[in-house]
Amino acid sequence: MRSLLLxxxxxxxxxxxxxxxxxxxxxxxxxxxxxxxSTLSQEIGISRIEISFSRPGVKGRKIWxxxxxxxxxxxxxxxxxxxxxxxxxxxVAGKPVPAGSYxxxxxxxxxxxxxxxxTRAKQSGASEYKQAEDxxxxxxxxxPGPFLxxxxxxxxxxxAGNATVELGWEKLCVSFPVAFDTRAIYWAHLEDxxxxxxxxxxxxxxQAAKYCQDQGIEPxxxxxxxxxxxxxxxxxxxxxxxxRVYRDxxxxxxxxxxxQKAIDLSRGKAPKExxxxxxxxxxxxxxxK
Numbered sequence: 001m002r003s004l005l006l007x008x009x010x011x012x013x014x015x016x017x018x019x020x021x022x023x024x025x026x027x028x029x030x031x032x033x034x035x036x037x038s039t040l041s042q043e044i045g046i047s048r049i050e051i052s053f054s055r056p057g058v059k060g061r062k063i064w065x066x067x068x069x070x071x072x073x074x075x076x077x078x079x080x081x082x083x084x085x086x087x088x089x090x091x092v093a094g095k096p097v098p099a100g101s102y103x104x105x106x107x108x109x110x111x112x113x114x115x116x117x118x119t120r121a122k123q124s125g126a127s128e129y130k131q132a133e134d135x136x137x138x139x140x141x142x143x144p145g146p147f148l149x150x151x152x153x154x155x156x157x158x159x160a161g162n163a164t165v166e167l168g169w170e171k172l173c174v175s176f177p178v179a180f181d182t183r184a185i186y187w188a189h190l191e192d193x194x195x196x197x198x199x200x201x202x203x204x205x206x207q208a209a210k211y212c213q214d215q216g217i218e219p220x221x222x223x224x225x226x227x228x229x230x231x232x233x234x235x236x237x238x239x240x241x242x243x244r245v246y247r248d249x250x251x252x253x254x255x256x257x258x259x260q261k262a263i264d265l266s267r268g269k270a271p272k273e274x275x276x277x278x279x280x281x282x283x284x285x286x287x288x289k
Contacts, residue, residue, distance in 0.1 A: 036054065038153075040155060042163065044163050045161055056151050074106050075126055075129075081105065081123040081125055083103060083121045084104045085101040085102075086102075088180055090179060093140075101121035103118035103122070105129055140174050140175070145168050147170065162180075199231075201233075206225075229241075229242075234261070236261075240278065263282065
């Protein structure tokens, strides 16, 4: 090994001197990797799950218990350890995980896998993995799946706060749940944006009021924010939301007045179907006031 390193060490100062003398930088080709890199990004609510991995092929080989041995740490991909990034704090398999990037490893077994999030995201693979750097370990059961020549990941949104992350390769898949506290995350986002919003811009106050009305929360704040929006500027959007906020507060005369204003402002500016739907609602509200 020493005999191989010595010529490189002797050549290094010469290479530096060439650069210092204004010589062009060395030319290098991009590597043509047999396992191409891929990045998957999926929005859940206003949060995001991103997975960076490389995709090895089956190539007629025995994968489980062969290329990927049972009982040994595997980097869940090729070339380098797979990296999973959570934009906000989440629960992975029911356990809390702070926002950030993590190395994703697995210890496959014939019946049960151990899945691992490592606090060190950037690793070449199992050779660098250290259990002392684990953030989280949990068990998962592999299931039969459709044949996949190339290793793949999927993030399947279930609703505004929950998703299933799935690893699939050959005829096997392993999945685990990820959950975000979307209501708390969105409320923090809302409050942060309203601190920056000027009183002269009707849009953010309308958006905040509409969020509360849609979710059935904070009726007093919804009322204050929609009034602030209307003071900043009128549109059929904020008058419609004002109508719904006042209706929820059982203030039907004001609700009907705002609904009529939304109808009037929408004519010629919104799709015809939008105006017609508001007119139908007005008739329904008139019969129930």
